[in-house]
Amino acid sequence: FAGLADVxxxxxxxxxxxxxxxxxxxxxxxxxxxxxxxxxxxxMRDLKAVGKxxxxxxYPKKSSALLRDWDLWGPLVLCVSLALMxxxxxxxxxxxGGPQFAEVFVIIWFGAVVITLNSKLLGxxxxxxxxxxVLGYCVLPLTVAMLVCRLVLLAGSGTVSFIxxxxxxxxxxxxxxxxxxAFLADSxxxxxxxxxxxxxxxxxxVISWMILTFTPQ
Amino acid sequence: xxxxVMYLFAEFDDAANLLAANPDATTISIDEPAEIPKxxxxxxxxxxxxxxxxxxxxxxxxxxxxxxxQKKSAPFWTFEYYQTFFDVDTYQVLxxxxxxxxxxxxxxxxxxxxxxxxxxxGPFWICATLxxxxxxxxxxxxxxxxxxxxxxHYVPEFRKVSIAxxxxxxxxxxxxxxxxxxxxxxxxxxxxIVSYSFLEIVCVYGYSLFVYIPTAxxxxxxxxxxxxxxxxFSLCLSGSVLVMTFWPAxxxxxxxxxxxxxxxxxxxxALLAVGCLAYFFDAPELEFPAPIIPAxxxxxxxxxxx
Numbered sequence: 001f002a003g004l005a006d007v008x009x010x011x012x013x014x015x016x017x018x019x020x021x022x023x024x025x026x027x028x029x030x031x032x033x034x035x036x037x038x039x040x041x042x043x044m045r046d047l048k049a050v051g052k053x054x055x056x057x058x059y060p061k062k063s064s065a066l067l068r069d070w071d072l073w074g075p076l077v078l079c080v081s082l083a084l085m086x087x088x089x090x091x092x093x094x095x096x097g098g099p100q101f102a103e104v105f106v107i108i109w110f111g112a113v114v115i116t117l118n119s120k121l122l123g124x125x126x127x128x129x130x131x132x133x134v135l136g137y138c139v140l141p142l143t144v145a146m147l148v149c150r151l152v153l154l155a156g157s158g159t160v161s162f163i164x165x166x167x168x169x170x171x172x173x174x175x176x177x178x179x180x181x182a183f184l185a186d187s188x189x190x191x192x193x194x195x196x197x198x199x200x201x202x203x204x205x206v207i208s209w210m211i212l213t214f215t216p217q
Numbered sequence: 218x219x220x221x222v223m224y225l226f227a228e229f230d231d232a233a234n235l236l237a238a239n240p241d242a243t244t245i246s247i248d249e250p251a252e253i254p255k256x257x258x259x260x261x262x263x264x265x266x267x268x269x270x271x272x273x274x275x276x277x278x279x280x281x282x283x284x285x286x287q288k289k290s291a292p293f294w295t296f297e298y299y300q301t302f303f304d305v306d307t308y309q310v311l312x313x314x315x316x317x318x319x320x321x322x323x324x325x326x327x328x329x330x331x332x333x334x335x336x337x338x339g340p341f342w343i344c345a346t347l348x349x350x351x352x353x354x355x356x357x358x359x360x361x362x363x364x365x366x367x368x369x370h371y372v373p374e375f376r377k378v379s380i381a382x383x384x385x386x387x388x389x390x391x392x393x394x395x396x397x398x399x400x401x402x403x404x405x406x407x408x409x410i411v412s413y414s415f416l417e418i419v420c421v422y423g424y425s426l427f428v429y430i431p432t433a434x435x436x437x438x439x440x441x442x443x444x445x446x447x448x449x450f451s452l453c454l455s456g457s458v459l460v461m462t463f464w465p466a467x468x469x470x471x472x473x474x475x476x477x478x479x480x481x482x483x484x485x486x487a488l489l490a491v492g493c494l495a496y497f498f499d500a501p502e503l504e505f506p507a508p509i510i511p512a513x514x515x516x517x518x519x520x521x522x523x
Contacts, residue, residue, distance in 0.1 A: 098373045120296075121303040122338070191306040199342060206349055213356070213373040 050074045057137045060179040067130050067183065075136020078143050079108045082207075085146045086214055099210055107210075111203045112136060119188060119196045126187040135200070138180035142204065145172035146211045153216055165212060173208040177201055302337040302416065310339055317424040320458045326424070327417050327462055335416040340423020344389050347426055350433045351385075352378040355497030358437045362501055377497060388489050389426060393418040396463075399478070403470055411465045421462050425455040429490065436494060439501035448490050456483045 034042070050073050083104035099107070116131040124131075149165045181197050188196045291298040316330045356374050363369040397415045404412050413421075432451040436444050459482050467475040 097375065099375045103375065118303075118338070118342075121300050123300070123303075191308070194307045195305070195310060195338060199345075202342075202346060202349065209349075209353055210373075210375075213371075215371055215373070 046071070046073065050077075053133075053137050054140055057140050057179050060182045067126070067134065070127075070130045070133035072129070072133060072136065075112075075133065075139065078136060078139045079105060082108070082139065082143045082146055082211075085143075085150060086210060098214055104210065107206065108136075108139065111206070115199045115203055118199055119184065122188065122192050122195055124184075124188045124196065126184065131184065134180055134183045135203070138176045138183075138204075139207065141172040141175040141179070142169075142207050142211060145169045145208075146214075149211060149214060150216075153214075157215070169208050169212045173204050176204045180204075302335070304334065305336040305338055309334075310336070313339055313420075313424050314343075314427050317458050318428050318454060320454065320461060322457075322461070325462055325465065326421055326458050327413060331417055331420055335414070335420040337416070337419070340389060340419055340426075343423050343427050343430070344385050347430055347433065348378065348382045348385050350430050351381050351493055351497050354433045354437050358439060358501075359499050361437065362439050362499055381493070381497065384489075384492070385426070388485070389422055390419065392485055393422050396478075396482070400466055403467070403474070407470045413462075413466060421459065425458045425486075428455045429493075432490075433493070436498055441501055444494060444498070444501075448487075448494060452483075452487050452490055456486050459483070459486065 049069060049071060053071075053074055083101045086099060086104050087101055112132050112135040115135060116128055119126065119131060120128065145168050148168050152161045152164050152168075155161065177197075177200060180200050184200070185193055185197065291301065313330045316326055320326070321329075352374075355377065359374070360371055393415065397413070397418050400412065400418075428451045432447050435447055438444070460479055463482060464475075464479060467478045470478075
């Protein structure tokens with residue numbers, strides 16, 4: 001500890017700061033702004049946040065807005081709409097049909113949780129809900145693909161419609177995987193990136209498979 | 218005080234002179250604890266055990282045993298404990314997969330690749346991939362087989378995914394559990410050189426299932442001969458990994474028990490492959506024309522009843 005004996009603060013550097021914490025200076029204004037505002041403003045604020053994240057997914061740039069202010073409204077809406085659209089694809093016997101609503105729901109949420117746990121166990125620095133948020137929002141291209149598939153199937157279900165559906169689903173699958181990788185890959189240790197990206201690839205592949213094999217009754 | 222210090226220095230000089238004069242005196246060195254047991258082991262080695270060393274890789278297994286003892290010390294209710302099972306890099310996982318697909322005769326998978334760092338990443342995600350590969354390939358193969366028929370309506374057969382998942386995860390976790398229990402029980406009766414921890418057995422089983430993934434994709438080809446050749450080939454590859462891993466663990470035991478154990482391992486592995494082929498993939502041969510047989514039976518029945 002001999003070296004520390006030489007350390008001293010010279011007299012001409014002022015040491016200053018505030019010790020008191022400003023309490024109550026502007027909190028009444030905050031209470032007013034969120035508690036007394038019209039309900040429409042409250043709802044629109046959340047809707048705008050969700051919409052902004054949708055835009056971020058469609059044009060994935062390295063922005064941290066998706067990660068910082070995570071929310072699970074968007075993933076819930078996407079998951080429910082995808083599961084609803086995958087309904088009605090049953091066959092003669094219930095056992096051979098497509099996935100039921102509960103199965104789609106469980107696959108998406110359980111799959112997202114498992115992937116998040118996997119990335120955290122491998123040493124990732126992203127938080128649990130941020131990762132769920134990103135994986136859920138990146139289902140948006142696949143939901144769009146499902147919509148397009150249903151519209152194409154209304155027109156007919158021959159080989160041409162199958163090829164169109166295949167191209168659309170494949171493109172959206174690539175978009176989803178690339179978008180989620182763009183957001184999640186930075187938070188992983190560098191020599192384990194492939195280990196984290198592969199389960200995400202598998203997850204979106206399974207969802208794409210469910211979309212592609214949807215056949216209306 | 219300076220006199221005391223000088224006296225102590227003189228003592229050290231004496232000790233150094235003593236050592237220089239008698240270099241064979243045993244000195245206690247505390248920096249390389251792994252060296253001493255290794256030398257003793259080397260001196261007591263018999264010539265017949267050389268192949269075991271090749272299989273075991275005992276040249277650095279002692280060090281890795283000590284390192285392993287220091288590693289997993291977090292209590293099991295913390296997150297860090299489970300992180301120790303995912304302490305692998307990409308190239309390590311790829312090496313382990315390569316080692317399971319191209320088994321080198323004479324090299325033990327556990328000693329060569331796992332080296333006291335068993336991971337759960339490989340077994341879990343290989344099983345997940347296998348589940349979806351089998352379900353998707355089975356669906357595709359059935360689609361191509363029944364494609365031309367007018368009465369065929371494509372069904373996604375999504376229920377089979379959950380059945381495949383149950384079967385494969387049960388195989389990959391319950392069979393290692395049973396095997397580990399069995400090996401522990403035999404270990405208490407017969408002293409074996411080799412004993413594996415539960416996670417190492419799970420790891421070997423998980424990585425040995427990897428070769429079934431390309432096999433399942435190739436099973437889409439609707440030829441019976443091709444499918445059975447693939448079954449044999451993949452069974453040989455992954456079965457040999459398992460046999461080379463577990464033979465050293467049971468060879469010191471009663472001959473019959475050792476052979477029965479290894480035989481059961483291979484049999485269960487074969488059952489998994491054949492069961493998946495039979496359940497998820499329809500038979501590719503053409504069906505016999507249906508109307509002839511029932512009419513024949515009908516006329517026979519009618520004639521008999523008359």
